[in-house]
Amino acid sequence: MINIEEQKRLNELEAAFDLFNQTSMQLTSSYDALQTQAAHLQKQLAESDQEKRQVADKLSRLLDLLPAGVIVLNEKNQILEMNPSAKSILGEDAIGRDWDIVIMNVFLNSNDAGELITHDGLVFQLSESPADSDLSRILLIQDVSAARQLQEHVSRHQRLHSMGEMAASLAHQIRTPLSSALLYVSQMNSEHLDTDKREKFVGKALNSLNHLESLVKDMLRYAKGGKGSEKEILIDSLIANLEQAVDAQITQSNSKIRFNGFLPGLVITGDQDALMTALQNLVGNAIDVVGQAAQIEVSVNKLSDEKVDLVISDKGPGIESEKLEKIFEPFYTSRAKGTGLGLAVVRAIAEAHGGEVWVKSIVGYGTQFGLRLPLTSRKETV
Template sequence: FIGSLKRGRRIMAGELDCPFSDGRTIPLEVIATVLNGDTTASCPHEGGEAAGIVFLFRDITEVRRLKKEIVRNQHLASLGSLAAGVAHEIRNPLSSIKGFATYFRERYRDNPEDEKIAGIMIQEVDRLNRVISQLLDYARPMTMQRQEITVQDVIRHALQMIETQAREKEITLQADLPADIPAAGIDPDRMKQVFLNLFLNALGAMETGGILSVALTELPDGCVRIEVRDTGVGIAPQDLGRIFDPYFTTKPSGAGLGLAIVQKIIDAHNAEIHVASTPGQGTTVTILLPAKNQEQGGG
């Protein structure tokens, strides 16, 4: 900005992201204007040195949110009709395939190899059904059933659901959940879906002996910050900006909808989610739930 203004530009405008120590990042519009030393001069340097530069900053968080929402709604409109057709055309034959596979698995129990193949067929049909369910869940409008509930209870429940997988990989689960954090107006089932998805992603990113930690903090403005950290392989810098995009995945068997649904749930809570990652060291996901007086919408 300043360099361009010194080279003769009278007005400069642009956008920047301003990070805060609590993990939030606020997008700002910046307008810089040169003040002339000679008020009769028609350009910045006609009357000698400029008297100064005036900077105007405007919070454009809502503008960016609305732009993103418009794009997402356009995408969902086309995706919704596609999802309904896919569900009808694919689920019916999948049910038949699973039925026959189940029959053959029972019939050939005396033949371990055939029984194993039939079992794999059933597992793959179930996986495809899960993908279809995720597609429908992502495409349909988000309904919210808010309750005044402590976030600690939701996190503990989600942690209990992954204890077995963590134990199998010898991964340590750590939770810092202070009891004095006030209840929040959230949809507990939706938020449990968020935490479960993040925890499972963290487990999948770690080898034997890693650490998955969850920390809960109340910020001075009343917001609640949840940090989920893992000591996994991390996310490549070129992938970091795409992880919430529908269908983006680095997993061979992934559908790429898990984190897209997470983003949708977070948006429905008028909350924020940010991801920081260092390849080879791990990933930190930060969720910022708004203070009660900032909670909006959701039905």
């Protein structure tokens, strides 16, 4: 017979086996569930990898077909990768080379807009975006030569269109002083004309012819677009030449002009004769509007390392706000002897130099005209 003690031990063993069986079944069930989940996750991972490969393939084909060049630089500023368009621009051997050296070899220089220009005259625009790593960069370079040529054609077309519209007005502008000159010249043939009257008629004929010359000069400058050369111009020299050029006008009109001091050594790039014409037009405009005893100020204000304002101020009658939008239009003038092209020429010259012209005026207090131009550099003065 089994005693109580052995029976108790058997019962404990049976309970232990039952617990073991239950635990084994739970583990088996959990293992099966894990296997099912692992299979599901493996399937999802395979699908995700396939999607990634498809996206990578699409991006690769897109980069191959992209007309713009894509360049990846490493932390040493060396070209790590390029798409086919970049290779056609920079050359197959650019891979692994220093970016700055490649730029110097492929491109001749850059323009005021920061665009790169090749030895063949092609214009490329360069933009940059950071890559995933802080140590690398992604550059995008694209040919904008056609766009720039189109802009030039559109600008030229607009000027020609404006000239076509103003043809009738030009004929009228020319006819008036020409008729006056012919009238005075015809009177000088008279035998009964004394010396004083003859001199008077000569003076009036010359005034009419000078008016004609001014009109034709402004017309040619406007048609030309305001820029004929690309040279570095020291603003100190430009203002000094302006002071000499307007001296006669200032003296004849009993006016006063003050040249305010400014930071020396500022340099712009362009056509000095054209810029002189623009500044003389602004000074002459101030004298014509004020009449006798005009008070004029010339200032040079450096706005930043990139821009400078050349400002002509007067204390004249000012310009009504409704006229401010029209004064730069060709042949718009409120003066009987004005050609109507002076301010239009100023605007054309400013825009041809990559800048703009602005005006501020308060009726009864005066007017400010400004040429805002891009700075090239700052030369050190001794």
